[in-house]
Amino acid sequence: MARIVMKFGGTSVGDCDRIKNVARRVKAEVERGNEVAVVVSAMSGVTNQLVDYCKQISPLYDPREYDAVVSTGEQVTIGLLAIALQELGLDARSWCGWQLPVRTDGAHGKARIESIDTTGMLAAMAKGQIAVMAGFQGLGPDNRISTLGRGGSDTSAVALAAALHADRCDIYTDVDGIYTTDPRIVAKARKLDKITYEEMLELASLGAKVLQTRSVEMAMKHRVRVQVLSSFVDMPGTLVCDEDEIVEKELVSGIAYSRDEAKITLVKVADRPGVAAAIFGPLADNNVNVDMIVQNVSEDGKSTDLTFTVGKADLDRALKVLEDRKTELAYERLVPDSNVVKVSVIGMGMRSHAGVAQKMFQTLAEKGINILVISTSEIKVSVLIAEDYTELALRALHSAYGLDVQ
Amino acid sequence: MARIVMKFGGTSVGDCDRIKNVARRVKAEVERGNEVAVVVSAMSGVTNQLVDYCKQISPLYDPREYDAVVSTGEQVTIGLLAIALQELGLDARSWCGWQLPVRTDGAHGKARIESIDTTGMLAAMAKGQIAVMAGFQGLGPDNRISTLGRGGSDTSAVALAAALHADRCDIYTDVDGIYTTDPRIVAKARKLDKITYEEMLELASLGAKVLQTRSVEMAMKHRVRVQVLSSFVDMPGTLVCDEDEIVEKELVSGIAYSRDEAKITLVKVADRPGVAAAIFGPLADNNVNVDMIVQNVSEDGKSTDLTFTVGKADLDRALKVLEDRKTELAYERLVPDSNVVKVSVIGMGMRSHAGVAQKMFQTLAEKGINILVISTSEIKVSVLIAEDYTELALRALHSAYGLDVQ
Numbered sequence: 001m002a003r004i005v006m007k008f009g010g011t012s013v014g015d016c017d018r019i020k021n022v023a024r025r026v027k028a029e030v031e032r033g034n035e036v037a038v039v040v041s042a043m044s045g046v047t048n049q050l051v052d053y054c055k056q057i058s059p060l061y062d063p064r065e066y067d068a069v070v071s072t073g074e075q076v077t078i079g080l081l082a083i084a085l086q087e088l089g090l091d092a093r094s095w096c097g098w099q100l101p102v103r104t105d106g107a108h109g110k111a112r113i114e115s116i117d118t119t120g121m122l123a124a125m126a127k128g129q130i131a132v133m134a135g136f137q138g139l140g141p142d143n144r145i146s147t148l149g150r151g152g153s154d155t156s157a158v159a160l161a162a163a164l165h166a167d168r169c170d171i172y173t174d175v176d177g178i179y180t181t182d183p184r185i186v187a188k189a190r191k192l193d194k195i196t197y198e199e200m201l202e203l204a205s206l207g208a209k210v211l212q213t214r215s216v217e218m219a220m221k222h223r224v225r226v227q228v229l230s231s232f233v234d235m236p237g238t239l240v241c242d243e244d245e246i247v248e249k250e251l252v253s254g255i256a257y258s259r260d261e262a263k264i265t266l267v268k269v270a271d272r273p274g275v276a277a278a279i280f281g282p283l284a285d286n287n288v289n290v291d292m293i294v295q296n297v298s299e300d301g302k303s304t305d306l307t308f309t310v311g312k313a314d315l316d317r318a319l320k321v322l323e324d325r326k327t328e329l330a331y332e333r334l335v336p337d338s339n340v341v342k343v344s345v346i347g348m349g350m351r352s353h354a355g356v357a358q359k360m361f362q363t364l365a366e367k368g369i370n371i372l373v374i375s376t377s378e379i380k381v382s383v384l385i386a387e388d389y390t391e392l393a394l395r396a397l398h399s400a401y402g403l404d405v406q
Numbered sequence: 407m408a409r410i411v412m413k414f415g416g417t418s419v420g421d422c423d424r425i426k427n428v429a430r431r432v433k434a435e436v437e438r439g440n441e442v443a444v445v446v447s448a449m450s451g452v453t454n455q456l457v458d459y460c461k462q463i464s465p466l467y468d469p470r471e472y473d474a475v476v477s478t479g480e481q482v483t484i485g486l487l488a489i490a491l492q493e494l495g496l497d498a499r500s501w502c503g504w505q506l507p508v509r510t511d512g513a514h515g516k517a518r519i520e521s522i523d524t525t526g527m528l529a530a531m532a533k534g535q536i537a538v539m540a541g542f543q544g545l546g547p548d549n550r551i552s553t554l555g556r557g558g559s560d561t562s563a564v565a566l567a568a569a570l571h572a573d574r575c576d577i578y579t580d581v582d583g584i585y586t587t588d589p590r591i592v593a594k595a596r597k598l599d600k601i602t603y604e605e606m607l608e609l610a611s612l613g614a615k616v617l618q619t620r621s622v623e624m625a626m627k628h629r630v631r632v633q634v635l636s637s638f639v640d641m642p643g644t645l646v647c648d649e650d651e652i653v654e655k656e657l658v659s660g661i662a663y664s665r666d667e668a669k670i671t672l673v674k675v676a677d678r679p680g681v682a683a684a685i686f687g688p689l690a691d692n693n694v695n696v697d698m699i700v701q702n703v704s705e706d707g708k709s710t711d712l713t714f715t716v717g718k719a720d721l722d723r724a725l726k727v728l729e730d731r732k733t734e735l736a737y738e739r740l741v742p743d744s745n746v747v748k749v750s751v752i753g754m755g756m757r758s759h760a761g762v763a764q765k766m767f768q769t770l771a772e773k774g775i776n777i778l779v780i781s782t783s784e785i786k787v788s789v790l791i792a793e794d795y796t797e798l799a800l801r802a803l804h805s806a807y808g809l810d811v812q
Contacts, residue, residue: 057422057490086464
């Protein structure tokens with residue numbers, strides 16, 4: 001007998017029929033002889049409606065009250081799913097975050113889980129009862145309801161799996177697994193059987209929206225085996241696991257892209273000590289997250305060009321911060337560009353094989369694609385290119401690294 | 407400084423604009439120098455939607471899960487109202503039933519409040535914070551959410567007022583007070599300034615839908631002064647209070663009617679000991695509530711006619727129970743009639759004045775209205791008449807007892 005945590009997102013529980021469908025998936029898992037806890041999100045659209053109510057009443061809402069309001073979405077789903085499971089003849093009960101409790105820090109609206117008291121749930125599960133827990137919510141140090149921020153139900157599921165020492169955490173979504181790249185763009189994209197935590201983390205933070213970044217971090221920290229699979233099709237998905245569990249390692253596991261980037265170039269900024277701090281300090285103070293940075297070699301020894309990327313949503317704010325400091329920073333002009341895309345190749349194999357980055361640059365060069373900015377980490381290489389080349393670059397790289405479906 | 411509990415129903419908090427309006431009403435009360443706790447229902451329509459979800463998934467839903475689902479409606483409203491109050495510059499926070507807690511018995515779906523721990527709320531109110539409590543919900547002995555049954559928010563408000571030793575419990579509704587009779591039928595109906603608990607209890611149980619019967623019982627038991635007033639018009643309503651507080655007592659305070667009645671006559675049923683028990687025992691076993699009963703004097707000493715009333719919704723069930731026992735009860739035939747109405751005159755003055763019932767019978771006789779069944783209590787006289795005469799009877803009685811607006 002294995003202990004499994006099953007997590008279903010908003011689309012999977014979008015209406016009463018879909019909730020009944022989820023109940024049948026859970027029943028099948030129980031009939032395979034497994035002990036099951038389920039984590040669910042709010043029915044799709046419900047959380048947005050609740051957030052909208054809060055904003056209508058006050059754009060500057062109290063996050064503690066916001067949490068009381070938006071956490072109700074998940075509470076509705078757990079009750080309905082428990083009823084649906086009982087209707088199939090199974091013993092089941094719902095658990096709100098405060099009932100376990102799921103203890104979080106006090107950052108209402110974006111709280112982090114600190115611990116989960118599973119005493120009551122384990123006792124009930126030992127008697128054959130299916131536990132149905134509300135994702136996204138917990139109890140703050142003030143004994144008031146907290147929420148984890150959007151997409152937090154993945155994190156709830158992984159945290160529960162860790163606390164229950166579950167054998168696996170199955171995340172049911174509207175895709176059937178993790179692909180080598182976006183199959184909507186590259187028809188030859190291949191579903192991966194397994195992927196390491198480290199690679200999944202890069203994929204998640206680089207724009208693959210299948211799993212929330214924080215949930216992958218938590219899975220990696222607690223070594224929770226996470227499977228991503230479809231709620232609508234009954235077939236195995238992709239297992240996110242430890243490197244040791246993957247026998248045949250690929251050089252490159254996947255190619256991600258993110259259109260959520262914008263590039264800013266400061267032309268002819270003074271080339272002297274402290275200028276980088278003078279630029280990036282105020283941006284950080286204004287909550288602008290800077291990603292890639294490249295500084296050209298100074299030609300005259302007095303000034304240089306500095307290019308970096310920010311999230312598209314932060315572009316206007318970043319430009320304002322820099323314009324306000326034009327005199328101080330003494331640059332010639334600001335050149336923003338939001339028609340860019342960040343393309344990344346990711347693979348654990350990179351650590352031991354040279355030439356992965358070189359193959360990327362060469363492949364793009366052969367297609368006549370100009371690289372604007374480069375950044376690398378131990379297991380990924382990212383380049384910024386003009387957005388028009390997104391599809392061309394993805395297909396060329398996918399073939400070049402031998403990822404195409406045969 | 408007075409301590410006031412203000413309660414707003416579903417229509418009063420039906421959308422974000424109305425919630426803002428409620429916040430303004432609360433602010434006005436605070437500005438009069440009062441200490442305020444607010445109790446709210448779910449936004450109108452929300453509870454019905456949630457109940458419908460439960461029924462869609464299973465007509466025989468688990469009431470504990472039903473409670474988890476339907477209690478979310480009130481939780482949304484308390485958060486939104488707290489935000490709206492803060493937006494007006496007031497300190498406010500929401501309280502779920504489990505957070506105080508409001509302790510109830512274990513009858514999920516129709517629980518009764520046993521106690522309210524106001525320690526935390528009183529401490530917060532002492533610091534000038536407005537408490538916003540969810541009506542309709544509490545915490546059962548199993549530490550799971552319970553609900554009080556439809557309309558339970560009135561009871562929550564009165565129970566909170568009792569626990570807080572509040573000076574008054576103001577129930578804001580879509581009517582502006584308690585009237586001598588239904589103003590939609592009798593144009594000369596008059597709004598009462600005050601009414602006793604006992605009279606209000608009769609009115610509530612006789613079909614006046616302004617206050618839930620249980621909330622009036624609780625107000626009477628704990629001597630909570632309850633005011634019924636309009637959430638949309640700013641004027642005093644009707645105070646439900648102790649008899650001592652009413653200086654000018656009326657002989658009759660109000661005239662109520664209920665169309666929710668049906669009459670059954672058992673023709674020529676055996677006139678022998680034990681026959682009433684043989685009839686009403688099985689009805690009670692099948693959850694049929696019998697109200698008025700009249701038995702004719704036997705003419706032949708062997709058989710008699712027995713007439714009684716049941717709720718219209720129970721009529722078919724009652725008939726089936728009786729038909730199944732036709733041999734045993736040995737009646738000749740069953741005559742059902744659902745075209746009837748129960749009209750009642752209510753007044754504390756009845757206890758010390760003779761002739762109130764006589765005036766009722768005489769007034770109806772003068773209008774040619776036949777009385778089918780009569781029942782009386784210490785402070786009311788009820789008659790069953792043909793439904794067609796409802797309006798005529800109400801207007802005639804309203805004038806006869808001197809209740810018409812001058």
